[in-house]
Amino acid sequence: MKSSALASLRIYWLAVVLCCGGILFGYDSGVIGGVLTFQSFQDDFRYGKSDKTRVSSIAVGIQQAGALVGCFVVWPVANRYGRRISIMACSLIFCIGVILEVINTHALPAFYVGRVICGLGIGGSSTVIPIYMSEMSPKEIRGRLGSCYQLMYTIGILISYWIDYGVKFMKATPTQWQLPIGLQIVPAALMGLGMLTLKESVRWLVLKGHYDKAWTSLVWIRASGSEEVEIEFSEMQQGVEDDRHAMAGFKLKELLEWPNAHRTLLGFGLFLAQQSTGSTALAYFGPQFFSLLVGPGDKNLLLTGIFGAIKVIACLLFVLFISDRFGRRPLLMAGAVFMAACMITTSAVVKAHKPPGNGTVTSAGVATVALLYLNIIAYNLSWGPLPWPCTSEIFPARIREPGVAFGVGSQWLFNFVWSFSTPYIMSGIGWGTFLLFGILDIFIFGFVFFCVRETANKTLEEINAMFEPVMVHHVDVEPAKDDDENGESVEHGKDAAPTTHVEHAT
Template identity: 45%
Template sequence: MRLPGNTLGAFRAYFFGFFVCTAGFLFGYDTGIVGGILTFDSYKHDFGYTDKTTVSAVMVSLQNVGAFIAALGIFPISMRFGRKKTIQASMTLFCLGVILQVVPSHSLVCFYIGRVVSGLGLGGGTAVVPTYSAEMAPKEIRGMVGSGVQMLFALGVMLSYWIDYAVEITLPGQSKQWQIPVGLQLVPAAVLGLGLFTQPESVRWLAKNDRWEDAWESLKWMRASDGPEVKAEFNEIRAGLAEELRATQGFTKRELLEPANRYRLMLGIGMFMGQQCTGMTALAYFGPQFFKLIAGSDNQQSLLITGLFGAEKFVTVTIYIFFFSEMWGRKPTLWVSALLMAACFIIVTVVNQTTPKPNDKATPAGIATVAMIFLTNSIYQFSWGPLPWPYTSEIFPSRIREIGTSASVSTQWLFNFLFSLVTPYMMASWSSYTFLFYAILDIIMAILVWFFAKETKGKSLEEMESIFHSNAAFDVDAARRDVLKDDFDEVNVHHKTSDDRS
């Protein structure tokens, strides 16, 4: 598809969009390594614990607590210091937390503190990245690059699973077995934090802070052009911000209670709540434990299946992002996929409750249910995995985008915390009925999407005001046409003048 600017501008738009999604890679990598590390005898030996269920729940949930706090409270920092500096500070904090986890303290308390600190950095980064990406991406590919958070998340999960599998085989019983997977998190965090020095600040953040010259330079660099279409895009941003300021001078908390903004806030929160209610993030955290329930108790076998599960996750979400993200509507994709995932989980539950339980070796029924879980994973990667990220970043106007996105992403971390805390206990007491629980939640989410979600595919950030019937609604297409017409007229006048002189 044709983008504003030229080929270099298109490259920069794609590169930037996927590069900032490195925060999603960190989220995925951390999500993936946890389940494997908890099965390592070396980790149990170094920290000397016996209650596996409690340690599993606390290890995951503590980082989610830190991430929730940061995601909820990061927006004032992002508003004041900008998107780029906020993400860089978050990555610095994340690296500090990883160091606290890797040092050979032999203390679960020290490890837990590191989890909280890294969670603060991870939550801050993942909350700001969707806003940063949405404010810089052309509307034609905003869904694609916004979904890049989930693609990089899937890549992180996949690599973490295979790294866990590799150290399980090559470093049995050694402290390096768990330290290497944890310590490798420093690499992508440093790449993102340092790499942002080469990228511009958000155009819309600069514009909101009356730095119009810097905003124009940022947009011009990102699009690698100062032609009519880029000028029209800049004029659209200017008109949108001016209208928002005119409609409601001075931000107040009461502004969030306006019908249009209240609706959007609840919708953004609901999207990330639904993402966690699908059960797939819990499955990503505790993949080896889940697969032991349905495919046998062999640890290497469960890690191998988990690695294949991660590979499928990355391949399917990549296919969706590059071939289907801008083809399918957001709303139908979400409610249809929720029903399909519910059906798959119900089948898994029925098969596991009506066939003999697997022991050391997988049974035909176990293999069939693993295949069904893989199918559910593919459906998720084509829907609830990637879509909430661009959806929640595009529905809010500039005035409340920071707080709206932060509240939405913090909900993701809140429910991540909730399900990561209770899932180990659910697996211990409910066994495969855990899948039935998530099937019921999937059905509920499908119903809610059908009644309340709005379609946003292909709309500019400023056009969202009309979709949600905001008081600040305006005709941005008319503004774009006017600017293009003015530039066209200027070109014609120039040519006419030149011809007359000839």
């Protein structure tokens, strides 16, 4: 086998292993909403109809809280012990959490503990995997491989929806809810075991001074020790050294200094907006949302399954045709406006034509389902993928790592806020839930219009300059002078050209 073919095989094998983490993330996000609708789950954990809202809120929200903790805890572990060990540890932690979840203890607190442990594994792996992917991928296909993680996330959601739909027709025994929950262990175990076949991150090894191991790892993943690979290795060493100098003496309080605080607030705002579009809530509580549109019944799991398939198609369209062809701002603004229209129209239709509740799907129900499908298409062509590159682009090297960490942390924070509060919102205001998200989408449009700057097709240096203020220190007016008939100098004050000294703040 030629070295180029072997190199392609190895890098795509690495992507397959890491994308198991994307499938795991998506599957875990989508499976719980359907499980919470099963009567067998309610019977085994002994809670009634009056407790549904509380259980749904805690079961989903508590895992996002664990993920929030996990995404920060994993940073020192990954920096000290390496990316490979960290990902395997996250896999093991997640598997332990799944085991605790599927044990039929008849005690919700025990189930919640399993959810928290799973959250730690999810939060940690979702942070380290993109780093490891970018550090090992050839620059020519780095963007494509990174996009595959997002695509696999949507596929994981799709798989979970259809598994929930399939087991709905099983007998109402513990197996009905244990099977979809237990299947989470498959992608988690495949990811952990697959990491045993891969090498440690070249960049991390260089950072730690293990140059021989770093060279061995690079030669393995490139399947070559050619001059081209030697040049890449030298550039990587220089890049690590440059980053080391850039980070020298860094203190967290620098994030509070303007314009760093401007960048940090912008990253915070992008992920707050992403989680406030309503699409995260739809992903977790799809069956419950469709119940507001067409009434209760098994058809809600079917509609949720179709919803998941549409997410995958939209994400694939973004990766193949849209990701680098349009600016960030136009897509974000268009997405917000379109989602606002879908949500507000849905709320108006549901308010005027409530579902009959007898299993009949009316034309109003069909229309509102179509609007939610259009809404999720708009999300996956804009707010789903774009906050990630936007956030990574706005930070200079000196504060990129803590800045991006803050952004990712805010993503998990607001993921938790909406996943925990949505069941109460739906229970309290019903159709008004759609109106709430529609109004928020309008505010999100305003946020982009007034606060977000275009970063597409700009170098990191050009982006950095956009955030650095231009200060005019002083203006010196030097009057022009001419000699009169007697040789005396004459000043022309009005016609004198001012000399302006302009400096860029550094």
